[in-house]
Amino acid sequence: xxxxxxxxxxxxxxGTREPTIYGSDTLSDIECRASAQASAAGVTxxxxxxxxxxxxxxxxxxxxxxxxxxxxxxxxxxxxxxxxLRDALLGxxxxxxxxxxxxxxxxxxxxxxxxxxxxxxxxxxxxxxYGYQVAMGYCLEHLxxxxx
Ligand code: DQA
Numbered sequence: 001x002x003x004x005x006x007x008x009x010x011x012x013x014x015g016t017r018e019p020t021i022y023g024s025d026t027l028s029d030i031e032c033r034a035s036a037q038a039s040a041a042g043v044t045x046x047x048x049x050x051x052x053x054x055x056x057x058x059x060x061x062x063x064x065x066x067x068x069x070x071x072x073x074x075x076x077x078x079x080x081x082x083x084x085l086r087d088a089l090l091g092x093x094x095x096x097x098x099x100x101x102x103x104x105x106x107x108x109x110x111x112x113x114x115x116x117x118x119x120x121x122x123x124x125x126x127x128x129x130y131g132y133q134v135a136m137g138y139c140l141e142h143l144x145x146x147x148x
Contacts, residue, residue: 001042001144003136004068004094005034007049008056008076014101014129021102025129034072034136041140053078057088064092070121070143071096072135079104079114086115095143097135100125 007027010017015026031047038045046068048059056078063071071094078085079098089096096116103126104111117123122138124131 002044002066002068003038003139004063004071005045005047006071006073008074008078009051011074011076012049023128030129030132034132037133037136043140043144053082053084057084060088060092063094068094070139072099072139074099075116079116080110082115090119095121097121097138098123099131099135101128101131102126
C-alpha cells in the first residue's frame with residue numbers, strides 16, 4: 001500500500017511561521033512522524049511540499065501512475081480558491097483526507113470556504129500538527145486497500 005502526504009504553499013515555513021497559529025513543529029517533524037507511522041503499518045509513504053499550484057497538480061497526477069491508495073493533504077491557501085486542485089483530486093479518483101493545522105472556522109471568513117471538503121473522505125482542523133497523525137491513522141486503518 002502507498003500513502004502520499006502533500007503540503008501546499010508556505011508550509012515549508014512551519015516552525016517559524018506564525019507560531020501562535022501553527023505551533024513550533026517543522027514540516028520535517030510532521031513528515032518524520034507520518035513516515036514512522038506508515039512504516040510501522042508496513043505502508044510506503046511519500047511526502048511532498050510545494051509552493052506551486054501546478055507542481056501540486058502534477059504530483060497528484062503522478063500519484064495515479066504510482067498506484068497511491070490514499071492522499072493526506074494540507075492544501076494551505078489553495079484550499080480556499082483552487083478549482084484546479086479540486087479537479088486534480090477528482091480526476092485521479094484517489095480518496096483523500098484534508099488537514100488544517102489551525103481551526104479554519106475560527107479565523108478570517110475567507111478560510112471558512114474549501115474547494116475540497118465536500119469531496120474529501122474527511123476533514124481534520126484545529127488539532128495542530130496532531131491532525132496529520134489523526135489523518136494518517138485513519139488512512140492506515142481504512143484506506144490501505146491495494147496489495148503491497
Ligand atoms: C492552513 C489554513 C489555511 O487557511 C492557510 O492558508 C494555511 C494553513 C492550516 O493548516 O491551518 O496556509 O491550511
